[in-house]
Amino acid sequence: MNSVSSQKIPFYQVDAFAPKPFSGNPAAVFLCDEALTDEQYLNIAREMYLPETTFLRPLANGKGDSEWKTANLFEVRWFMINEETNLCGHATLAAAHVIFEEIQNIHTEVSFRTRSGDLLIRKDDFEGDKDFIKMQFPVEEKFEEKTADSDLLNYLGIENQKINSCVYFPIKQTLIFEFEHQEELENLQPNFEKLVKNNYTIPIKKVGITTKGNSKSNKKYDFISRLFCPWIGINEDALSAVSHGLFAKYWQPKLNKNSFFAYQASKRGGEIHLELLEDENKLGKYNQVLLIGKGITTLEGNGRI
Numbered sequence: 001m002n003s004v005s006s007q008k009i010p011f012y013q014v015d016a017f018a019p020k021p022f023s024g025n026p027a028a029v030f031l032c033d034e035a036l037t038d039e040q041y042l043n044i045a046r047e048m049y050l051p052e053t054t055f056l057r058p059l060a061n062g063k064g065d066s067e068w069k070t071a072n073l074f075e076v077r078w079f080m081i082n083e084e085t086n087l088c089g090h091a092t093l094a095a096a097h098v099i100f101e102e103i104q105n106i107h108t109e110v111s112f113r114t115r116s117g118d119l120l121i122r123k124d125d126f127e128g129d130k131d132f133i134k135m136q137f138p139v140e141e142k143f144e145e146k147t148a149d150s151d152l153l154n155y156l157g158i159e160n161q162k163i164n165s166c167v168y169f170p171i172k173q174t175l176i177f178e179f180e181h182q183e184e185l186e187n188l189q190p191n192f193e194k195l196v197k198n199n200y201t202i203p204i205k206k207v208g209i210t211t212k213g214n215s216k217s218n219k220k221y222d223f224i225s226r227l228f229c230p231w232i233g234i235n236e237d238a239l240s241a242v243s244h245g246l247f248a249k250y251w252q253p254k255l256n257k258n259s260f261f262a263y264q265a266s267k268r269g270g271e272i273h274l275e276l277l278e279d280e281n282k283l284g285k286y287n288q289v290l291l292i293g294k295g296i297t298t299l300e301g302n303g304r305i
Helices: 038-048 089-102 150-156 182-187 192-196 241-255
Strands: 008-016 025-031 052-058 073-079 109-114 117-126 129-138 163-169 174-179 206-212 223-229 234-236 259-264 270-278 286-293 295-304
Touching: 008 089, 025 038, 025 089, 038 052, 038 073, 052 089, 073 089, 089 109, 089 117, 089 129, 089 241, 089 286, 089 295, 129 241, 150 192, 163 241, 174 182, 174 241, 182 206, 182 223, 206 241, 223 241, 241 259, 241 270, 241 286
Parallel strands: 025 052, 073 109, 174 206, 223 259
Antiparallel strands: 008 025, 008 295, 052 073, 109 117, 117 129, 129 286, 163 174, 206 223, 223 234, 259 270, 270 286
């Protein structure tokens, strides 16, 4: 038998924003001592076949220190099965979970160098509980009222549901509907094949459905949501942290608050805490969001290239 030399790369699979194992949004996190080629990154992501695969690499912090346990600056790259992405919230939390909990890095605050700029990541207590991960992300500043195309409503499965509002975030190309009743949100069954085959009057990458939190649930959520994005290759996102920044922007004037506890009612289900932050100029706008949650490791091993 011929043996082929190969390089082993440790990895962990983490459920991000997960209240229990096998919930939240899964991401693989590979620990790369050296940079790989773009083709290698993409091939590994395709092999994992998860919503996102993260590649971490420690960088020198100005003191010649680039060891996994002591570095405080990491290069982070995210790949879907067909392309590299500029920003991913749940895969960032998964990477932070690996650094703080699996590698047991000595710092409680590290920076991630990404294609979207540097992100500050902290491990901190939250509401009396330990070891939460806090991530500060940019968030879309403006949304506008929209009337959705009839074909879009039809393919989403929206018929007799009461729609309180429909808004559009143009930069993220995300449409958000507010339903009156949580049960209608949970029972919605879009026709994904027809959704992606049609053109609409506005460009769309994602459609979110949200309702005000239901006090009858065991936990008091401020709002509940689902997110459909077949246009980018994911029919329904298990939990989109970045899109929750948009949901928070939508609910802030309605609920008159800046901090939220939210639930994404996907098949897996996931929980996330959010805090909208005012800009440095004190203009009353919210252009940053603090995403707060935990991860759970479900798999670990070695990849080979």
